[in-house]
Amino acid sequence: MKTEHRxxxxxxxxLEVFGDRWSLIILRDMIFGGKRHFxxxxxxxxxxIASNILADRLKRLMELGMLTKADDPSxxxxxxxxxxxxxxxxxxxxxxxxxxxxxxxxxxEELSIRAELLEKGGPPLWEQFMDELRHDxxxxxxxxxxxxxxxxxxxxxxxxxxxxxxxxxxxxxAS
Amino acid sequence: MKTEHRxxxxxxxxLEVFGDRWSLIILRDMIFGGKRHFxxxxxxxxxxIASNILADRLKRLMELGMLTKADDPSxxxxxxxxxxxxxxxxxxxxxxxxxxxxxxxxxxEELSIRAELLEKGGPPLWEQFMDELRHDxxxxxxxxxxxxxxxxxxxxxxxxxxxxxxxxxxxxxAS
DNA sequence: GCAACCGATTGCAAAACGCAATCAGTTTGA
DNA sequence: TCAAACTGATTGCGTTTTGCAATCGGTTGC
Numbered sequence: 001m002k003t004e005h006r007x008x009x010x011x012x013x014x015l016e017v018f019g020d021r022w023s024l025i026i027l028r029d030m031i032f033g034g035k036r037h038f039x040x041x042x043x044x045x046x047x048x049i050a051s052n053i054l055a056d057r058l059k060r061l062m063e064l065g066m067l068t069k070a071d072d073p074s075x076x077x078x079x080x081x082x083x084x085x086x087x088x089x090x091x092x093x094x095x096x097x098x099x100x101x102x103x104x105x106x107x108x109e110e111l112s113i114r115a116e117l118l119e120k121g122g123p124p125l126w127e128q129f130m131d132e133l134r135h136d137x138x139x140x141x142x143x144x145x146x147x148x149x150x151x152x153x154x155x156x157x158x159x160x161x162x163x164x165x166x167x168x169x170x171x172x173x174a175s
Numbered sequence: 176m177k178t179e180h181r182x183x184x185x186x187x188x189x190l191e192v193f194g195d196r197w198s199l200i201i202l203r204d205m206i207f208g209g210k211r212h213f214x215x216x217x218x219x220x221x222x223x224i225a226s227n228i229l230a231d232r233l234k235r236l237m238e239l240g241m242l243t244k245a246d247d248p249s250x251x252x253x254x255x256x257x258x259x260x261x262x263x264x265x266x267x268x269x270x271x272x273x274x275x276x277x278x279x280x281x282x283x284e285e286l287s288i289r290a291e292l293l294e295k296g297g298p299p300l301w302e303q304f305m306d307e308l309r310h311d312x313x314x315x316x317x318x319x320x321x322x323x324x325x326x327x328x329x330x331x332x333x334x335x336x337x338x339x340x341x342x343x344x345x346x347x348x349a350s
Numbered sequence: 351g352c353a354a355c356c357g358a359t360t361g362c363a364a365a366a367c368g369c370a371a372t373c374a375g376t377t378t379g380a
Numbered sequence: 381t382c383a384a385a386c387t388g389a390t391t392g393c394g395t396t397t398t399g400c401a402a403t404c405g406g407t408t409g410c
Contacts (some may be wrong), residue, residue, distance in 0.1 A: 002208045010276030010277050010287045013276045037357085046184065047181040050401090052358080053398070053399075093272060097185070109184045112183070113305045150354085212384075212388085227367090227369090248375075251377090252377085252387040253387060253388080253405085
């Protein structure tokens with residue numbers, strides 16, 4: 001574990017945790033994509049991470065206290081990666097980052113719909129989502145009280161965009 | 176200019192902008208430290224950036240639209256770097272990043288007092304600070320209406336911590 | 351049994367990084 | 381006037397990180 005820091009500045013220390021090209025991508029896929037296994041992360045992310053980089057980052061994120069690893073009871077070889085509270089509290093930062101990117105960068109519609117919904121939901125939605133993550137990753141009991149899960153809402157929004165795009169593409173092809 | 180992106184995901188695109196060890200540090204020093212010149216950034220940051228890396232990142236941040244460069248009228252050789260609106264709107268992200276780091280990482284008191292004040296001030300303080308930055312970097316007229324500047328508040332907070340630390344260190348030495 | 355899948359590991363080339371020295375032009379101060 | 385200090389960089393060079401492809405031993409489903 002690296003214990004030497006460039007400085008005690010909070011922003012610098014945060015950068016030392018996820019100031020690289022892949023760590024936050026992995027956390028994004030775990031948080032918003034529900035990925036828990038090595039292969040899911042390897043094949044599931046659009047950006048195409050290499051397996052050695054993924055293994056290195058998972059190890060590093062565990063050393064930093066952002067992830068934990070456990071055996072999957074259903075498969076002797078499978079490992080389940082879980083978010084810690086430290087990682088779950090990144091949700092507001094992810095939301096802001098997504099909102100900023102939507103304004104200033106050439107985002108694609110399909111991939112930014114989740115960021116848009118997260119932005120519109122605001123802090124109350126983030127809190128509910130973090131509770132759902134705590135339930136899934138930490139085993140915390142959650143009082144979701146009949147509300148539709150944020151995960152389902154985000155997923156439905158994504159599928160709506162994809163369906164609309166497919167529809168308009170079909171129209172374009174038919175004309 | 177790099178025009179090839181790994182994906183159109185807002186978080187990924189944001190990472191492509193400042194997902195490295197130095198870009199955000201430079202922006203931090205410009206935003207919170209008021210650094211505008213090459214040498215200020217080179218010698219002023221605690222982390223100690225190398226001059227070739229600094230030159231490369233300044234160039235890159237300009238290409239990305241985060242910074243602009245202008246001649247300093249007072250010195251034929253001096254260049255003044257300015258934040259664009261794109262960079263100024265990073266303030267809320269910086270605030271969240273600092274707040275997260277204060278909770279989870281081994282921050283030092285002197286260097287995190289600004290993050291703490293920013294966190295306590297909340298979005299209204301961030302907005303005022305962004306207005307001050309717009310005034311300084313974009314020439315926008317600002318209606319600060321007698322309020323003390325956020326920059327002054329942050330600076331005063333920092334000096335108070337340093338003074339208190341020096342005092343207790345003196346007491347320790349005298350005992 | 352055997353193909354597909356599991357979480358990695360290894361080898362290797364390319365790119366990025368970090369450091370120190372250096373550059374030419376500008377300003378400062380004695 | 382003239383040297384020293386300072387301006388924003390640039391170059392060379394060795395180390396580290398990255399990205400890609402192939403591979404590993406073990407497990408599971410059929």
